[in-house]
Amino acid sequence: MTLDALRGVAAWLVLLSHVGFWTGETSGGAVGSLAARGDVGVAIFFALSAALLSAPFVRRGLGEPAPFSLARYARRRLARILPAYYLALAGVLLTAVALGDPGGVLSLPTVLVHLVLGQGVTGVTFQSFTQTWSLTTEAVFYLVLPLGAALAVPWVLAAGPGAADESARRRARGRRMILGCAVLGLLGLPVQGLAAVFTGEGASWWAGALATSVPGHALWFAVGIAVTVLLEAERAGTRLWGGRAGELVEVLRTSPGTLVLLALVVWAVAATPLAGPRDLTDPAAGALVAREVLYGVIALALLLAATSRGLPERVAASRLAGPSRWLGDTSYGVFLWHVLVLQVVYAALDLRLFYVPFVPMLVLVTVLSLGIAHLSWVLVERRFIAWAHRDAAARPAAARR
Structure with missing residues (x-):
């Protein structure tokens, strides 16, 4: 339930960033600075995906049985992403035709690129x-995930050959996975820095491709x-660290309020020039890396x-369970539809870009996007997800991923 709510927060943050830009709010002020960094929602989405999808591979790395079917994995990924995406794409194309193709990109090659999710590579959308x-x-x-896991799991299982018991071996394997995650994340940072090197005519494609790539966002x-490693080790009854490190982990596992406060403080730091300009100006290498971190x-x-210890269970047993699940159900639709909602509202009301009150537009776009997202979930998404999961009952936290 708590992961559902977090998914909803991530989607709304992305919405916040676009409303802030379209209204001109991001050009100045404290609120605008925070809105400009609403794209942190993408980082939350990526971390959530990695946490949920890596669970069977992490269990294997700890030495536990974890059945995995590549066909089932592919079917579930396609069912989760494509049906709602194609519905939204159809809405985008119809709107582009109705509005006279604003931006001038309504062409067959562009449409075909979108059909195969290639816009992140071409940069044309x-x-x-x-x-x-x-x-x-x-x-x-x-x-990449199944392939990377196939290469990494044997290396992980080789950890702790002289350990006295299975718990010690799991501890060694868990630490090795955490180390691998740290190395992987650090190796991705130079990719972000390199993206800033490609400037000038003809180089923007390389900059965009690197900045939006999986290696570029490896962190x-x-x-x-890494969070899944920690949770799965705990589920198996293994503490990865003792001493002060273990005490720190215990604090992190039992202090959700402190962690949320930490996130808010870091968000405020990210809203400063440390993370680069708030407009579409190309940031320097240091700013790109700082923002990534x-x-x-x-x-x-x-x-x-x-995922704090006991929190998901408490939320599931409370009145927050229904709203949390609904936020998770509608999050993908909000992500897909909110910019189109912005475009239609601006066109219907004949509004000027960058000259619209921020708060009323934020409320309007949030409400309309949630309504459309709910319809997307009820009419399309949950039907395909149920079909993809027809062969087994999925865990609640993973059922909609």
Whole structure:
């Protein structure tokens, strides 16, 4: 339940960033600064995906049986992403035709690229679908994860050969996985820095491709996998660290309020010039790396908060269970539709870009996006997800991923 709520928060943060930009709020002020960094929601989405999808591979790494079917995995990934995406894409294309193709990109090659989720690579997309670059990254991660796990698990299982018992071996394997996540995340940072090197005419494609790639966002994915290692080791009754490190882990596992406060503080830091300009100006290498790290810390803090010991069970048994599940159900639809909602509202009301009151537009776009997302979930998404999961009952936290 708590992961559902976190997914809803991530979607709303992305919505916040676009409303802030379209209204001109991000050009100045404290609220605008925070809105400009609403794209941290993408980091949260990536960390969530990695955390949920890596669970069977982490269990294998700990030496436990974990059945995995590549065909089932592929079917569930396709059912989760594509039906709602194609519905939203149809809405984008119809709107582009109705509005006279604002942006001038309504062409067959562009449409075909979107059909295969390639816009994150080409960098060419519709004005009302710019946020879907992250789906390209997500889809590539889906492909890379099983392959990377197949290569990494034997290396992980080789840890702790002289351990006295199975618990000690699990501890050694868990630490090795955490180490691997740390290395993976650190190796991704130079990719972000390199993206800033490609400037000038003809180089923007390379900059965009590197900045939005799976290696470029390896830190965010690594954060999610590391959290799953911690949770699966705990589920198996194994403490990965003792001493002060173990005490710190205990604090992190039992202090959701502190973790949320940490995320808010880091979000405020990210809203400063440290993370680069708030407009579409190309950031420097240092700013790109700083933003990647700060967003990674926020995603880590919120993911740890949402999985704090006992919290998911308490929320599931409370009145918050229904709203939390609904937020998770509608999160993908909100992500897909909110920019199109913005475009239609601006066109219908004949509004000027950058000259619209922020708060009323934020409320309007939030309400309309939630309504459309609910319909998307009820009419399309849950039907395909149920079909994809027809062969087994999925765990509640993973059922909608």
